Amino acid sequence: MHNLLYTNTIIVKVGEIHLKGQNRPFFERTLIKNMRAALQAFDKITIEKSQSRIFVYNIAPERLNEAVECLRKVFGIHALSPAREMEKDLDVLSSAAIEMLKLSGKTSGTFRVNACRGDKRFPIESPEIAAIIGGNILEELNGLKVDLKKPDHTVEIEIREHAYVYVEDVSAVGGMPVGTNGRAALLLSGGIDSPVAGYMIAKRGVALDAVHFYSFPHTSERAKEKVIQLTKLLAPYTGNISLFVVPFTKIQELIYEKCPDAMLTIIMRRFMMRIAEKIATDRHCGALITGESIGQVASQTMEGLQATDNAVSMPVFRPVIGMDKQEIMDYAIKIGTYETSILPYEDCCTVFTPRHPATHPILEHVIDAEQVLEVEALIDEAVANTERIDINR
Amino acid sequence: MIYLDNSATTCVFESAAEIMRKQMTEQYFNASATYAAALQNERLYLEAKKSIANSLKCSQNEVFFNSGGTEGANTALFGAISASNDRKHIVISAIEHPAVYDTALALKSRGCSVSIAPVNKDGTVDANVLASLVTSQTAIVSIMHINNEIGSINNLSELSKAVKSVNPATLFHSDGVQAYMHIPCDVIACGVDIYSVSAHKIHGSKGMGAMFIKEGTPMKPLIYGGGQQDNMRSGTLNMPGIAGMRAAVDTLSSMQDLMPKLSDIKNAYIEELKQIAECLIIGDPSKTAPHIFNIAFKGIQAQVLQNALEEQGVIVGKGAACSSRTNKISRVLKELEIQADYAAGAIRISLGAFNTLDEVKPATQIIKDTVLRLRKFKRR
Numbered sequence: 100m101h102n103l104l105y106t107n108t109i110i111v112k113v114g115e116i117h118l119k120g121q122n123r124p125f126f127e128r129t130l131i132k133n134m135r136a137a138l139q140a141f142d143k144i145t146i147e148k149s150q151s152r153i154f155v156y157n158i159a160p161e162r163l164n165e166a167v168e169c170l171r172k173v174f175g176i177h178a179l180s181p182a183r184e185m186e187k188d189l190d191v192l193s194s195a196a197i198e199m200l201k202l203s204g205k206t207s208g209t210f211r212v213n214a215c216r217g218d219k220r221f222p223i224e225s226p227e228i229a230a231i232i233g234g235n236i237l238e239e240l241n242g243l244k245v246d247l248k249k250p251d252h253t254v255e256i257e258i259r260e261h262a263y264v265y266v267e268d269v270s271a272v273g274g275m276p277v278g279t280n281g282r283a284a285l286l287l288s289g290g291i292d293s294p295v296a297g298y299m300i301a302k303r304g305v306a307l308d309a310v311h312f313y314s315f316p317h318t319s320e321r322a323k324e325k326v327i328q329l330t331k332l333l334a335p336y337t338g339n340i341s342l343f344v345v346p347f348t349k350i351q352e353l354i355y356e357k358c359p360d361a362m363l364t365i366i367m368r369r370f371m372m373r374i375a376e377k378i379a380t381d382r383h384c385g386a387l388i389t390g391e392s393i394g395q396v397a398s399q400t401m402e403g404l405q406a407t408d409n410a411v412s413m414p415v416f417r418p419v420i421g422m423d424k425q426e427i428m429d430y431a432i433k434i435g436t437y438e439t440s441i442l443p444y445e446d447c448c449t450v451f452t453p454r455h456p457a458t459h460p461i462l463e464h465v466i467d468a469e470q471v472l473e474v475e476a477l478i479d480e481a482v483a484n485t486e487r488i489d490i491n492r
Numbered sequence: 493m494i495y496l497d498n499s500a501t502t503c504v505f506e507s508a509a510e511i512m513r514k515q516m517t518e519q520y521f522n523a524s525a526t527y528a529a530a531l532q533n534e535r536l537y538l539e540a541k542k543s544i545a546n547s548l549k550c551s552q553n554e555v556f557f558n559s560g561g562t563e564g565a566n567t568a569l570f571g572a573i574s575a576s577n578d579r580k581h582i583v584i585s586a587i588e589h590p591a592v593y594d595t596a597l598a599l600k601s602r603g604c605s606v607s608i609a610p611v612n613k614d615g616t617v618d619a620n621v622l623a624s625l626v627t628s629q630t631a632i633v634s635i636m637h638i639n640n641e642i643g644s645i646n647n648l649s650e651l652s653k654a655v656k657s658v659n660p661a662t663l664f665h666s667d668g669v670q671a672y673m674h675i676p677c678d679v680i681a682c683g684v685d686i687y688s689v690s691a692h693k694i695h696g697s698k699g700m701g702a703m704f705i706k707e708g709t710p711m712k713p714l715i716y717g718g719g720q721q722d723n724m725r726s727g728t729l730n731m732p733g734i735a736g737m738r739a740a741v742d743t744l745s746s747m748q749d750l751m752p753k754l755s756d757i758k759n760a761y762i763e764e765l766k767q768i769a770e771c772l773i774i775g776d777p778s779k780t781a782p783h784i785f786n787i788a789f790k791g792i793q794a795q796v797l798q799n800a801l802e803e804q805g806v807i808v809g810k811g812a813a814c815s816s817r818t819n820k821i822s823r824v825l826k827e828l829e830i831q832a833d834y835a836a837g838a839i840r841i842s843l844g845a846f847n848t849l850d851e852v853k854p855a856t857q858i859i860k861d862t863v864l865r866l867r868k869f870k871r872r
Contacts, residue, residue: 316799317869352869360872450793450869 105183105195107163109170110257110265112154114177114273127153130276132176136338136492149259150217156184167269172335174302175276180255182265187221189228192264193235196254199266200240209246210236214256221258228256230469247344275304277338283386283416284379286371287342289326292390292419292427294333294436299418300388301337308382309333309340310375312347317450323443330490332436337492343378344486347371350477352453357471361457364398366469369410370478376411376484386414392427393420397456406465494855497809498693498833498844499627499640499670499784505695505743505845508736512697515732523729524720533731540738542586547741548687548701548704549678556725557734560701561669564688565591567703567714569632572686573599574712579661580604583616583625583633585825587641592634592667609635615644615775615828619654626658633664637671637687641824641840644785645675652683652871663709669693674751674783685709691733695845696740700733747845754843755782757852761788761841764856768863772834772842774825783843788830789863791870793835800862806855809840 111134116126131153132145138144138155143168145156158166163181170179184196200206207303214228233245236254243252257263285297287309301307311326323344330342347370354366375387391399391407398407408415419427431437495503504512508761515533523533530632538552545552569592573580584596585607600606607625609617617635626633631803638645652664665686671677672689679687693699705711705724717726744750762777762785770790777785789797794810801808825835 105518316796316803316866319799355869450796450871453872 105185109155133340174274180265207242208251274302280304296390499842508739512732512736561690562591571711572632581629623654636667643780648682691737696737788834788838
């Protein structure tokens with residue numbers, strides 16, 4: 100046992116991993132690895148799995164909230180509770196529970212105590228543990244009443260090798276641990292939609308690489324800086340991301356000069372997909388991710404998407420395909436990328452957006468139109484000159 | 493690199509940087525302290541005041557150091573309003589720098605009224621128009637000496653006379669940030685009560701500036717504290733900044749032929765650049781500041797041009813640096829009714845002590861080629 104009366108612990112509740120069968124240890128190991136990475140700035144912590152929970156021990160008391168915030172962003176965690184760990188003594192547990200209720204301002208309304216006796220050697224059974232501690236709380240905190248059905252507050256007691264008490268359940272992002280479902284390449288534009296799309300796929304356990312198309316001087320150095328910033332905002336959720344910045348000016352200018360106006364965007368998209376696929380293959384990615392939403396702009400009609408898909412053989416994930424702009428914006432606000440996405444630095448690229456784009460492009464016509472360009476050579480050149488920036492969590 | 497954005501900021505003179513380094517690492521004593529080591533700094537402070545006073549043709553006790561042009565404008569407007577009893581009217585011009593413009597708007601939200609003087613086609617304020625806006629309630633008029641975007645020069649003595657003829661109690665402030673050390677700034681002859689200048693536009697350091705406040709001017713301080721500088725501007729004297737500013741002023745004062753030289757360089761740039769089709773020099777170059785001109789290219793996005801020029805080693809300004817992070821068309825160019833398809837492609841070229849005539853050929857060649865290349869890409 101520790102010298103202190105108690106130490107700080109975070110009890111982590113996993114989400115969907117529950118449902119896994121024989122693969123479960125792999126998912127848990129990956130989650131613990133990701134939690135360790137998320138908590139790399141914390142000295143001396145230890146992480147242990149115990150039945151259906153994961154325990155994080157030895158967190159300095161003054162950094163408890165900070166640790167909670169880091170873990171809330173780890174995919175695979177459903178909820179977590181800052182807890183106190185102490186000896187298995189009901190008086191000690193009672194005073195800890197009372198202090199924690201006071202600290203979190205839960206001193207009026209209704210409550211109940213849940214007890215879970217994992218250590219069956221402990222002589223008192225769960226309902227009795229709950230009754231004794233509940234009684235002690237009632238004696239000390241006059242503003243509280245018991246309500247077993249719909250309490251305002253719940254005090255959780257867990258008796259394992261040591262005893263734990265917690266009064267808060269903090270929700271986390273859920274999903275699957277990143278790395279349990281392969282890797283995909285996100286086409287990251289700097290707008291609102293693509294970071295959301297990347298987040299959504301990473302949430303399903305997919306590790307990310309990001310590909311950005313850079314059209315200097317038509318877009319500025321600050322636009323690139325913004326994409327780096329967005330990648331940094333995603334990394335606490337997704338873990339390390341390699342950002343590939345592809346020089347795209349030459350291709351964009353050639354398309355502008357040589358292809359029909361109405362098809363500028365669609366041909367440009369096809370180039371982007373091909374380049375992204377090439378980088379993705381090299382990185383052992385299994386899919387591409389885009390932030391396209393059906394009907395949002397001219398190139399995002401069904402025919403437009405078909406013409407884009409046709410350029411590559413890798414599956415293309417479009418997780419925001421059925422979302423309204425407002426829904427995507429709300430999502431971006433929730434994950435913290437919105438404010439950066441709306442910075443104005445990419446306004447200059449409008450010269451390459453035709454006034455009258457083809458909304459129902461015919462695939463054969465598009466393929467014909469791009470024949471005037473040396474597609475393969477241009478792609479190889481762009482990939483060869485791509486800059487890689489590693490963004491760590 | 494050919495740096496043509498000196499109105500945004502300048503490269504610090506070696507002489508200034510050297511004395512600043514010394515002030516920070518050797519002579520770091522608080523000039524207000526009473527031990528002998530500090531006395532040296534107090535002397536330096538007084539000498540610096542003298543240098544600045546000489547450059548403004550005013551008395552030494554009328555010079556106050558501060559953090560730069562923005563603080564100067566805030567001090568002038570807030571200070572004049574706080575000391576004006578019940579007079580709460582402010583007049584500014586339509587093309588003031590945000591340091592003045594937004595300070596006036598802030599005072600408006602606190603109950604002052606603000607009148608905005610329109611400008612002539614050449615970007616200057618008309619004395620009669622200005623006088624017509626002044627009332628018995630006017631506490632302060634603030635008109636910039638040289639406009640930071642187009643280089644137009646206001647005739648301060650004429651303007652101050654017009655203001656005072658309507659209301660002698662009205663204070664006259666001028667933002668002299670772009671004019672200082674570039675054209676004669678005889679504050680007494682100009683008839684101004686308050687004049688703000690900045691060090692980093694004249695090869696001194698950032699975060700450093702000075703004000704002239706005419707003796708007897710009813711003003712309250714903006715910053716309260718230890719009572720330094722006759723209670724007018726509290727805060728430990730920024731000795732590195734002050735020493736650097738003085739060195740910059742002294743160095744520039746010794747370069748008698750610099751302004752004619754900058755003027756020649758400016759004219760050489762204009763001669764070359766005006767050969768480009770569909771471009772517009774904003775303002776009359778013979779009447780604008782020796783070191784600033786604004787040129788607008790039709791069918792170009794200024795940001796794209798700036799990016800492309802930088803890639804080739806030529807750095808130019810786009811609008812005013814303080815506001816250039818937004819891609820909106822400049823308020824100044826809008827006020828001058830420059831056509832939108834030109835205004836969107838307006839860049840500012842501003843010169844400093846390190847620019848040379850030799851740079852003109854290569855820089856203008858790059859600008860010409862780049863404008864022609866970028867013009868191919870118009871939204872279709």
